[in-house]
Amino acid sequence: MEHHSNIVPWQMLAQRVGAVLKYIPLKEDGTLDLEVYDSLLSDRTRLVSVVHVSNALGVVNPVETIIQKAKKYDALVFLDAAQSAPHLKVDVQALDVDFLAFSAHKLYGPTGVGILYGKEARLEALPPYMGGGEMIHEVKMEGSTYAGLPFKFEAGTPHIEGNIVLKTALDFMEEIGREALAAHEQELLSYGIQKLSEIEAVKIYAKDAPRSGGISFNINVAGVHSSDVGMILDKMGIAVRTGHHCTQPIMQFFGIPGTVRASFACYNTTQEVDALLEGVKKANMDKPVKKIEAMGNKNILLTERGYVFGYNDLIVDPRSFYDMRQIGYPVIFDITHSIRKYGIPSSDPNGGLRQYLPTLGRAGVAAGIDGLFIEAHPDPSCALCDAASQYDLYQLEEFLKPLIEIHELEKKYRETAVAG
Incomplete structure (x- = not known):
């Protein structure tokens, strides 16, 4: 060890x-x-x-x-x-x-x-x-x-x-208090392990052992190296350590070349753990695409609808649209689910944030998506839905007009954007 x-x-x-x-x-x-x-x-x-x-x-x-x-x-x-x-x-x-x-x-x-x-x-x-x-x-x-x-x-x-x-x-450290520092870090560790465990492809090493400081994990899919995950996270502004961590005997024991290590300190927050989770999901995204391609199907659409498990207050990072586009397939932005608050019926306006739909739609199109997913209903308050997220069907045409204009403009200048 x-x-x-x-x-x-x-x-x-x-x-x-x-x-x-x-x-x-x-x-x-x-x-x-x-x-x-x-x-x-x-x-x-x-x-x-x-x-x-x-x-x-x-x-x-x-x-x-x-x-x-x-x-x-x-x-x-x-x-x-x-x-x-x-x-x-x-x-x-x-x-x-x-x-x-x-x-x-x-x-x-x-x-x-x-x-x-x-x-x-x-x-x-x-x-x-x-x-x-x-x-x-x-x-x-x-x-x-x-x-x-x-x-x-x-x-x-x-x-x-x-x-x-x-x-x-x-x-x-003494001014903050060692006990307070340890309690904060343990809270982040518990949260991170819980959330990473919900991603099926993630393997956490020594998951159930007493721990301190950080989490060591891999995306347990053939072809995904820890350094690949690290580079994707780095592009998202998330700093992790990848490789054998100067512990080659440990890696030899587990039969792996290295791991991704996420370490926590007093200045980290649960929001940053959420950002880590989003990055891990992005790193794992192109592998399912490769599996679908291997089955002979190239009619693939990639969909973004936000993160934070449980569907409540889903957050979308527009940078994901660019990263997803690099995989080579059209990117769809699901704005309906991004504003839902599940468990609150359609008749209750608190169950969804419909007022955000036009802004989210314009922002997504401007950021380079290829398509938009939106649910509509003639009377949203009566829709048989588990959240108040339907858009008024009779306002849909006016909703789409500016999006089409923005889409044409974005396509015109997409390749002229500064990169690197």
């Missing part, structure tokens, strides 16, 4: 001193197999290094249990808290870890700053790993003596501005 940075250094050390590395395997649910962990521990175990929260899966490991088991064999414990420090309260004394490390840029801070915690006695026993200015007590031609903690590990000029910014970032 580890990030490469918690694998490669130990591999290099093992090669240098002849140590043997053993790994706690993953289970199919994305959690660590603690039964196997028990069998790996022995009186010869010198150190257990474990990640608190997986950067690739978001899984929160039961580090309390892992540490307690290691201590029974007097093994040292190193905790990789790069992903937990920004999202969880981490108490080094309660956990009884010997060493803990994390990076500043995960805490809204600067890049190039790392933090190492260690029990004082453990740090005192370690020799300096780098020589230079500021880490010495006295230098003579015959030899040198080193400064005390923490200076013996900080050779050279420190990252002054980075440390100042880190302090500001920590103050920012």
Whole structure:
């Protein structure tokens, strides 16, 4: 489950001193197999290094249990808290870890700053790993003596501005409150998992495991790579990470080249999660088209009617019209369903926002749609419909006239639009 940075250094050390590395395997649910962990521990175990929260899966490991088991064999414990420090309260004394490390840029801070915690006695026993200015007590031609903690590990000029910014970032987090930050992020995580789970083609990894920070998923359709999804989301202004996330062993375990990782922080909102969902649906759209084509049918229309599951307050992003058009088939805008409030009968005007229909129609045509879907009725209030969304049939001709004019104008200038 580890990030490469918690694998490669130990591999290099093992090669240098002849140590043997053993790994706690993953289970199919994305959690660590603690039964196997028990069998790996022995009186010869010198150190257990474990990640608190997986950067690739978001899984929160039961580090309390892992540490307690290691201590029974007097093994040292190193905790990789790069992903937990920004999202969880981490108490080094309660956990009884010997060493803990994390990076500043995960805490809204600067890049190039790392933090190492260690029990004082453990740090005192370690020799300096780098020589230079500021880490010495006295230098003579015959030899040198080193400064005390923490200076013996900080050779050279420190990252002054980075440390100042880190302090500001920590103050920012403390001002908001760690509990409030965690609660907000967990709310977004729960909402995101719930909504992504409603998309049949989406596979969420470690879906039911305790998690923090983010969601790792793929569109489980042949030919859809995580990087394809990432590029489509990027065009929509949605920032995700794709690929193996510096955790190739995890990807090898699941038999995949990579995943899409959506990460959440204090500044994210449920509206942004909704935008992510819309982007994922767009990324998945061209694959059903390919399936239909493979069956010999090329009479295809692509329809946009908005997002937010449940049909209430469906939102349409006009940028989708452009993206859908790139697939190569006519795009239809369903404005009837985009203004419905389901469950309210036609006789109740609150069940639909008919007043928006002319504006939505003109906006859609101007944005480049090829056709419009609209339901009409001679008396909309009497229509046998589950929402007040019918347009007055007798006003339909006047409704369509400006749309035809706008459509002709849009087609004339469609290819002259600035792109890129």
